[in-house]
Amino acid sequence: MDPALFRAILGTVIALVCLGLAARRGQVLFGIIKKSGRPTPDRPESPMASTIVETQSVEVLGQKKLLAWTVPGIAHAFAFWGFLVLGITVVEAFGEIYMENWYFPIIGTWPFILFIEDLFAVLVLVGIVVFAIIRLRNNPAKQGRYSRFFGSHTGAAWIVLGMIFLVVFTLITYRGAKINNFGGMEGAFFSHWAAGILEPLGHTANEWIESVFVIAHVTVILVFLLIVLHSKHMHVATAPLNVMFSRRPNALGPLLPIYYNDGQPLNFEDPPEDAAFGVGRIEDFKWKDLLDLATCTECGRCQSQCPAWATDKPLSPKLMIMDLRDHLFAEAPYLLATAAKGNRDEFGEHNEEVAAKMSATVTHELERPLVGSREGDEHKSTDGYDANGHRSHEGPVIDEDALWSCTTCGACVQQCPVDIEHIDHFVDMRRHMVMLESDFPAELGGMFKNVEQKGNPWGMNASMRNDWIQEVDFDIRVFGMEGEDEIPDDVEYLFWVGCAGAYEDRAKATTKAVAELLHTAGVEFMVLGEGETCTGDPARRAGNEFLFQMQAMQNVEVLNEIKAKKIVVTCPHCLNTVGREYPQLGGNYEVVHHSQLLASLLSDKKLTPVKAVSEDVTYHDPCYLGRHNKIYVPPRELVASVPGVNLIEMEKSVEKSFCCGAGGARMWMEETIGERVNVERTDQALATGASKIAVACPFCNVMINDGTTVRKQEGKADESVEVVDIASLLLESVKE
Ligand code: SF4
Ligand code: SF4
Known part of the structure; x- marks a missing residue:
């Protein structure tokens, strides 16, 4: 031929x-x-031309995240x-x-x-x-x-x-x-x-x-x-x-509300009967979430940066995504068969008529709970996977220990070259476990109760919010004390103290240092005192969206009523919630972290560090200040402004910073599996040889302090090593 x-x-x-x-x-x-996926009302069905051009030229053609x-x-x-x-x-x-x-x-x-x-x-x-x-x-x-x-x-x-x-x-x-x-x-x-x-x-x-x-x-x-x-x-x-179709600029920072199918945030006071309170089955995910699952390249960049995985927890963001994807494809024949007529019956259960026609493998997959305990599963080794990293297809798709191990640090989202939105998916599954199943770590129950009844996770009395004010030797203006019903014109900043800043001793030291620095620089500020209540951040990250909505609505109502415009916070979680989540409820304020405000006061020469602090200092980037809100420079400017300080960076810093272990409501949960995340991070800080570990978050302060105490007790850290907030470090130098 x-x-x-x-x-x-x-x-x-x-x-x-x-x-x-x-x-x-x-x-x-x-x-x-x-x-098969639910609608994705939080982003347009047809992205704008500028989004298409930007994503395709920078991320796809330019390979930006891969080249990191x-x-x-x-x-x-x-x-x-x-x-x-x-x-x-x-x-x-x-x-x-x-x-x-x-x-x-x-x-x-x-x-x-x-x-x-x-x-x-x-x-x-x-x-x-x-x-x-x-x-x-x-x-x-x-x-x-x-x-x-x-x-x-x-x-x-x-x-x-x-x-x-x-x-x-x-x-x-x-x-x-x-x-x-x-x-x-x-x-x-x-x-x-x-x-x-x-x-x-x-x-x-x-x-x-x-x-x-x-x-x-x-x-x-x-x-x-x-x-x-x-x-x-x-x-x-x-x-x-x-x-x-990914969240722009990325899926860090604010969490999304629960949307109903009509594209509006779910009304918790009168929810529609078919509303999904999070994700309890694979088809509860939105179609963009399912696209995420199908897109995972299994590169493991997320897994390599995950603090939970690094400390021997059963959570790997990659394996979570892969497990969900495998489950999705195993259920595919049922999903395809029911796509047109709905995959649930009137009681919200699987469509039995269609399910009965499926193969045994598909039926078995339909019966698996999405999240649950894998205790007793022969494939559950200490890390939740067998020696080859494979799960059995028995029992729940996601191990509850893995789900609750996430600190929402954002390292996975930051690293993922294809913009998978891990945190959103994990929080969606937590939402279902908390609000529909009432199945969550017992310790969270106490935190929820405290926030709901006392307005703070520690369960302290509101009257104690102003205790720190007695410990400073200058006047602090408290809203309402002089009968004002709006923030007076001469007040530039409302100082949102936060629950930790008001009740936790180490965080209180930061509150007092910031107040003193603002006072020294001549910045007029005011605090809300007993009018403050928890932002709702820990409840939201733990999946209790209902409680978050209650807290947030109350705070937005107060802040709008008193006409708050500029707010300064010491807690990156407050920064993220008040500044980036409250706009979802009609609260729009200019919120700055104390590191940003103090750095600008330094550059305006309103603060002048004079006293030398001749020490090696390393700085720990809080996840919710750094990765979630991209504030990396001002805290370093503060540290570097102190005469005599030698700033030494940890190997894992800036975008690759390692979590302290407190985020994602982990602060209120026991840590019984693997190594402690805070101790691991403390070791990384101690490895620099620094005598001071500077922090910029009240929760990091607690966690790294605890880690340092552990290492001191074990004789692995010098007694002189100290954990300080950047504000306290600056104050030490500003004070003659
Ligand atoms: S957010 Fe952090 S802790 Fe959670 S899975 Fe991602 S890297 Fe791990
Ligand atoms: S970084 Fe993204 S693509 Fe890579 S394994 Fe993790 S989820 Fe998958």
């Missing part, structure tokens, strides 16, 4: 079969994700950009099935283009060699849970690396033979190198090699497409969509 006829017939058959299968798979994926990890980032960029450039050669290969010596129109024969194509073919090979080395060096079989690939599908990853090699190998081989058959292709240096190897085989052999390898090339690409659509490499198709 004529080689040209052979490749035309075979190429057509292969292309039709593979493209048909790919189209069918695309349809199934659309059904599972878009049709230099070596794997460059390797991925080589592979990604390579495939974009080689798109020209893919079109050519399909054309070559029917037309000999065919080139991409106009540019296909330009030597510069041919050079770039071959250059990227080489760079793709470099990329996969780097990937192979990274995978061998991070081999989970040797490193166990400390490999970022622990629990990832490593076999599939090796298959894909092999497929990428085959794409380049078949391309260069057919192009080498093509050069021998037809000449030309100046600039294609790699293909000419292959031509030199193939030339001695003679004309007829080169004709057959060209035909066979062009077919092989097209086949490899089409099979690769099918592998992509059936594996974790689905991200090739879904990642551009996922980043386009």
Whole structure:
């Protein structure tokens, strides 16, 4: 048979079969994700043009988040950009099935283009060699849970690396033979190198090699497409969509309210009957959440940064996402069958009629609770996974110990190259456990009760909120004391003291230091005193959205009534909640952290540090100040402004800072599994050799102080090591 006829017939058959299968798979994926998930009212169905351009140019084409990890980032960029450039050669290969010596129109024969194509073919090979080395060096079989690939599908990853090699190998081989058959292709240096190897085989052999390898090339690409659509490499198709629909600028900072299907935040006073109070089943997730699950690349960047995973808790953000995704796909036949008519009956249960027609595997999956105890599960080792990082498909999909281990530090969200919104999903599952199942760590019950009845998590009396005022030797203006019903015009800032700042001794020291510095700088401020109550942050992070809404509505009402405009806080959690979550309830204020205000007073020369503090100081970035609110510089300016201070950075700092362990309402929970997060962070601070550990959050203050005490008792820390808030450090220097 004529080689040209052979490749035309075979190429057509292969292309039709593979493209048909790919189209069918695309349809199934659309059904599972878009049709099975609840509406996603918190973002537009059609993103704005500026969002599309920004996400696709910066994150997808620019590979911004991937390049944050230099070596794997460059390797991925080589592979990604390579495939974009080689798109020209893919079109050519399909054309070559029917037309000999065919080139991409106009540019296909330009030597510069041919050079770039071959250059990227080489760079793709470099990329996969780097990937192979990274995978061998991070081999989970040797490193166990400390490999970022622990629990990832490593076999599939090796298959894909092999497929990428085959794409380049078949391309260069057919192009080498093509050069021998037809000449030309100046600039294609790699293909000419292959031509030199193939030339001695003679004309007829080169004709057959060209035909066979062009077919092989097209086949490899089409099979690769099918592998992509059936594996974790689905991200090739879904990642551009996922980043386009992700929360902008990211899913850090505020949590989203619970939305009802009509796009409005859920009205807790009169909720509709079919309202979802969080996520109790996979189909309670919104479609964007399901897209997140399908997009995970299993790269393990999140897992490698998670403080819970690093301290031997059963929580890995990657494995949580993978477990949810596996469950989603295992339930897919049921979800697809019920997508059009609703997946629940009138009682909110699974549609029994449809479920009865499913296979035993699907029915079994439908019966699994989404969250629950895996105690007694033979696959539950100390870390919740068997030696290979795999779960059994028995029992709950998510281990409750994993769910409650999250500190909501945001390291996973920060690191994820495809913008997966882990915290939102975990809090949604907590919401269901708290508000519908009443199944949560017992200690949280006390915190909820205290916030609800006393307005603070410690259960202290409101009258004690002003106790700290007796401990300073200057006057503090308390709202209402002089009969005012609005904040007076001469008051620049309302000082939101916060529950910790009012009741917790170490945090009270910060409150007093900030007040004294503001007083020294001549800033007029006022406090709310007994009018303050908990912002609701710990309740919200623990999943008690109802309690958060109550607290937040009360505070917004008060703040709006007294016409608060500028608010200064010492607690990053208050900063985040009052500044970024209260706008969801109509409370819009200019909220600053004390580090920002004090840094501006320093630059305006209203504060002058004079006394030298000749010590090595390291600074711990609080998650809700740094990662969640991007305030990294002002606290460092404060520390550096003190004469004599030598600021030493910890290895994990700024965006890669390690949580103190208190966030996500973990402050009020026992920590019985693994190492203590606060002690681990204290060790990282002690490793710098600093004699002072500077903090900028009352909860970090407590946690690192406790960690330091533990290490001192064990003789692992010098008695002179001290934990200080940046305000106290500054005050020490400002005071003569
Ligand atoms: S938010 Fe922090 S603790 Fe929670 S899963 Fe992500 S990295 Fe881990
Ligand atoms: S960083 Fe994102 S893509 Fe990578 S494993 Fe974690 S969730 Fe998946």
